[in-house]
Amino acid sequence: MPRIDQAGFASIADGVAGASSTGKVDPVAKGIFSASAVSMPLFVVASGQRELRLDLFRGLALWMIYIDHVSPDYLTWFTIRNYGFSDAAELFIFISGFTAALVYGRATFESGFVIGTARVLRRVWQIYTAHLLLFLVLMAEIAYVVAVSNKPSFYIHEMEVADFFRDPGAVMIQTLLLRFRPLNMDVLPLYIVLMAFLPLVFLLARVHRDLPLAASILFYILTIRYDLHLSTYRDGFWSFNPCAWQLLFVFGAWCALGGGWRLIAVLNSSLTLWLAVAYLCAALFVTFTWYFPQLEGFIPAWLSRVIYPINKTDFDILRFAHFLALTVVVLRFVPSDWAGLKSPFARPLILCGQYSLQTFALGVALSFAGYALLMELDAGAALHFIVGVAGLLVMYCVARTFTWYKWATAERESAPMLSRPL
Template sequence: MLALAKGQRELRLDLFRGLALWLIYIDHVSPDLLTWVTIRNYGFSDAAEVFIFISGFTAALVYGRATFEAGFVTGTARVLRRVWQIYTAHLLLFLVLMAEIAFVTSVSEKPAFYIQEMEVGDFFRQPGSEIIQALFLRFRPLNMDVLPLYVVLMAFLPLVLLVARLHRDLPLACSVALYILTLRYDLHLSTYPDGFWSFNPYAWQLLFVFGAWCALGGGKRLSPILNSRAVFWLALAYLCAAFFVTMTWYFPSLERLIPGWLARLIYPIDKTDFDILRFAHFLALAVVVLRFVPGDWAELRSAWARPLILCGQYSLQIFALGVALSFAGYALLTELDAGVVLHVLIGAAGILMLYSVAWVFSWYKWAMSGRERAKTNTSELITQSA
């Protein structure tokens, strides 16, 4: 049922998840300049779609195997442990980010700008009640929306796996039905005091479940379609059309080239409720990219790919670090009224720090596994000598 054999690792997942983490950092640290080197300004979807899809795929691979082999209760227990890890990482990131904001506002000549920009005015007016709301994931600063979404989606993974045991395509069918109901009846989760989740879990679950469905065998069944030349050219045409539409957002003179009926049909392209055009754009990207990056691509084991893969393998830690670094870098660029060169330097320095931390985690894991092997070998020698 699972897409990969036991013990096999799909390096493309780590590669593209690491790339998504880098792109998210760049989009946050320089939202007005460096985003021109990310995918955000060239189509309907961005790095968030890549991250959520791969999260669903890898979660189903890891915890699906545990659930199917060890039983539903054991599998659910392992999923809930991961949910707790994501939740605590979110709270730690919240504390770090609030400390950063407090420090910057204390030394800046324009503290009101950062308070408004990061949407934390209520916190500094009444921190007690805001912290309580933060514990319930109902209050968070700007750019802290992905981990709460991840918590909710992972919490419902056991249900997805349970339904998958009844029929392999039933989770996806239920997910599509929930997505349609969300759009029809405006289902959403509220934030404190009077807002909505900027990533609506009722809608974004479609991408997460689709990733899980692909991992549980759906991806293999889709392979003949994805490898079709007709589908490839259709996907490429859609990407070109999406590129042209997004260019009209930055160059208004191009808007007259879009027929009125088409504009009324496609707008608004809503990120909060995961517009279907964003989903289609992600699928088109996947079709084109997978054509050029097959599973046996030799470059996956090259030196240039290793930093991306390492970051992808420690996605939770690197994501949290990226959000914290992005605000620090954004504040520095704002205070210095920086130009292009400093933007590039800050972006590159942040990515280097993300890779360095991922390398430390990798080294630590290697060192600890070596110590465990040494302990095992020593125990065996003692037993044999006895």
């Protein structure tokens, strides 16, 4: 049975306590074993290193989000959505918390809290402006489809934008406040709020390495107990409740700051693996009862009362457990030196994962365009497949264009000043 070696999880980046090229042990990595209350975060990725598994699975999450949106009735059978309690959203939020802690945690603890917070807020502003631009693009798409379609009311109600067409001025103000958004535009507002509170996570980590996770668990319990949530325009609520989903984001950050390293013994346990497999199988069976009602009789009534409802809005604990079980299995069979990471088949996913914000926004815009096309043509399974693949190809091409542009501009900026045109 494959095992998670120390260079494996800690190289959810490249060896936390490994020696550097000079033969010296990274003092941050060394601090993992010295004290629980530290003044520096316990980064599990060496400075300057990139963990391709993070990019690979973030790209996979972006692809699955697009597929789930463009063809919710056909192509979702090619994603994890119909095979368990969690879906691509959990994967995206966890990796977002993990990578944010790596990037901005290092900046915060090396350059100071003020500078680190400024960099976090700059990223928050970038996500916010991307959200607003995506809103404008999506509303333009909806307006065009409504104008040319024979069933305009269908798209207005399907995308939950009736208020915008009724009173666009007031709704635009609510959009700026993140209190109004069309269907499928819930992830970026959640990401904005979670990123805005990331400096607080670093402050707690400075006091004690496990304090952020402990505070997050407590806040999650209070959220479920007292129904804490954020409201939306016209007495609604956020589809992804930040008060609950912060648990997954903070858990990702905690793993990046050294928590993952301390979990290696648990992850290497055969008991952990088989419990994870058993839970995944049980979740698969329960999920199948939603699509094949004849299977419902095999689930005892008392068990149904315990597990239902499996609430996505408030990030049900069963969804969290399902994500953890998937993570245990994946880490066993996809080590850091997995040859597949260098495969040309993995390259598109890795590139999309490296430009996650751009790819996500493009995927949401493309998903509505593809969905409207499929609805207008009353398309069958074959056309659903073609539209799905075409959208993925566009996302890959755009990510590759960004990669080329970054290379071209970097080469130009490194050229001698005298060789540059005035």
